[in-house]
Amino acid sequence: MLDPLPFFKALADETRLRIVLLLQDQGELCVCEIVHALELSQPKVSRHLSQLRSAGVLSDRRQGQWIFYAVDRHLPAWAEAMLGNAAVAATAWLDNDRARLLRMGDRPQRQAACC
Amino acid sequence: MLDPLPFFKALADETRLRIVLLLQDQGELCVCEIVHALELSQPKVSRHLSQLRSAGVLSDRRQGQWIFYAVDRHLPAWAEAMLGNAAVAATAWLDNDRARLLRMGDRPQRQAACC
DNA sequence: ACAATATATACGCCAAAACGTATATGTCAT
DNA sequence: ATGACATATACGTTTTGGCGTATATATTGT
Numbered sequence: 001m002l003d004p005l006p007f008f009k010a011l012a013d014e015t016r017l018r019i020v021l022l023l024q025d026q027g028e029l030c031v032c033e034i035v036h037a038l039e040l041s042q043p044k045v046s047r048h049l050s051q052l053r054s055a056g057v058l059s060d061r062r063q064g065q066w067i068f069y070a071v072d073r074h075l076p077a078w079a080e081a082m083l084g085n086a087a088v089a090a091t092a093w094l095d096n097d098r099a100r101l102l103r104m105g106d107r108p109q110r111q112a113a114c115c
Numbered sequence: 116m117l118d119p120l121p122f123f124k125a126l127a128d129e130t131r132l133r134i135v136l137l138l139q140d141q142g143e144l145c146v147c148e149i150v151h152a153l154e155l156s157q158p159k160v161s162r163h164l165s166q167l168r169s170a171g172v173l174s175d176r177r178q179g180q181w182i183f184y185a186v187d188r189h190l191p192a193w194a195e196a197m198l199g200n201a202a203v204a205a206t207a208w209l210d211n212d213r214a215r216l217l218r219m220g221d222r223p224q225r226q227a228a229c230c
Numbered sequence: 231a232c233a234a235t236a237t238a239t240a241c242g243c244c245a246a247a248a249c250g251t252a253t254a255t256g257t258c259a260t
Numbered sequence: 261a262t263g264a265c266a267t268a269t270a271c272g273t274t275t276t277g278g279c280g281t282a283t284a285t286a287t288t289g290t
Contacts, residue, residue, distance in 0.1 A: 004201045005132055012127035013278080017120055031237060044279070046238055065236050065287045078200035085193040089119045128248080146267060159249070161268055180257050180266050 002056045007079055010055040011086070015040060015048045020057060021090055022097045023071050024083050029101075030066040030108055037101035066108050117171045122194055125170040126201070130155060130163045135172060136205055137212045138186050139198050144216070145181040145223055152216035181223050 011017050018038055023029060029037075035045050049069055052058040057079075059072040071083065087094060126132050133153055138144060144152075150160050164184055167173040172194075174187045186198065202209060 004204045005127070005129055008123050008127040008132065008201075012120070012123040014120055015278090017123065032235095041280075042237075043239080043281080047278085050238075062287090067237065076204065078204045081200050082197050085196050086119045086123075089191065089193045130248090147265095156250075157267070158251080158269080162248085165268075177257090182267065 002076055002079060004078075006055050007057065007082070010052055010057050013048070015044065016052055017086070017090070018093055018097055019045070019048060019069075020052065020071065020083065021087055021094050022101070023058065023069060024087060025094060025098060026101065028068045028070040028110060030068050032066070033101060033104065033107055034069070036104045037097045039100065063108075063111060068110070117191055117194060119193075121170050122172065122197070125167055125172050128163070130159065131167055132201070132205070133208055133212055134160070134163060134184075135167065135186065135198065136202055136209050137216070138173065138184060139202060140209060140213060141216065143183045143185040143225060145183050147181070148216060148219060148222060149184070151219045152212045154215065178223075178226060183225070 011020060015038070019034060022034065022037060031042065031045060031049065034049070035042050038045065049058065049060075053060055053069070056072060057075070058069050060067050060069045062068075075083075126135060130153070134149055137149065137152060146157065146160060146164065149164070150157050153160065164173065164175075168175055168184070171187060172190070173184050175182050175184045177183075190198075
């Protein structure tokens with residue numbers, strides 16, 4: 001049920017924090033979009049995504065060849081509040097990462113998550 | 116000016132998180148009170164207090180032989196908000212640590228901080 | 231069935247961080 | 261000056277965690 005300590009550990013890494021903030025801003029992104037936006041290697045991003053999912057911060061769904069990650073919809077209220085606060089305080093990173101994402105061509109189409 | 120990443124790193128350790136939550140709850144405590152409340156060794160507590168002060172999360176003042184630590188009064192609003200949220204989510208720890216603190220005998224007298 | 235694409239994982243390596251123990255520093259009382 | 265108390269720091273060890281490279285798995289299109 002996601003305690004504060006594992007939550008802080010999950011966010012105590014630059015790569016993971018940038019991923020979570022970008023996902024909170026963008027709603028849902030596939031791995032290759034995150035790789036492009038953060039300018040990091042695919043295995044590095046995948047490893048951190050895996051950690052964030054195990055920690056219960058992110059959820060994923062497969063759609064064809066892509067796997068879309070998003071901030072878990074059932075995050076406790078205190079955790080959502082913290083992400084909101086973090087976003088305010090980390091505008092610089094978020095602005096850059098979002099800008100690079102929007103410059104990316106050939107982004108996969110999203111289908112509405114079922115039900 | 117305390118960025119989110121160092122702040123998360125500061126709280127991503129059980130000892131440090133318990134210290135910060137207890138201080139937020141109690142206002143100001145000397146090292147020996149924290150040692151007693153958390154049931155940890157003095158060097159361990161001192162080391163973590165030092166890290167939290169360097170990170171800008173705590174401030175300290177000397178009063179005679181004691182050094183009192185407290186959550187820094189100039190913490191950014193987003194950081195204070197996060198601590199409030201963390202306290203809500205970590206009630207179990209906080210309750211135990213506070214209870215042990217109150218059971219402690221011979222606690223030093225506090226003088227109002229000057230000016 | 232095969233090639234191309236997207237993603238995950240395994241392995242070995244290196245660096246960061248936490249720890250226990252011992253010791254240093256600073257303050258007070260006698 | 262000395263001893264007692266409170267706190268900090270140094271040192272060596274161990275654990276944890278992140279990384280790059282290589283490889284495995286899964287899906288799609290031909």
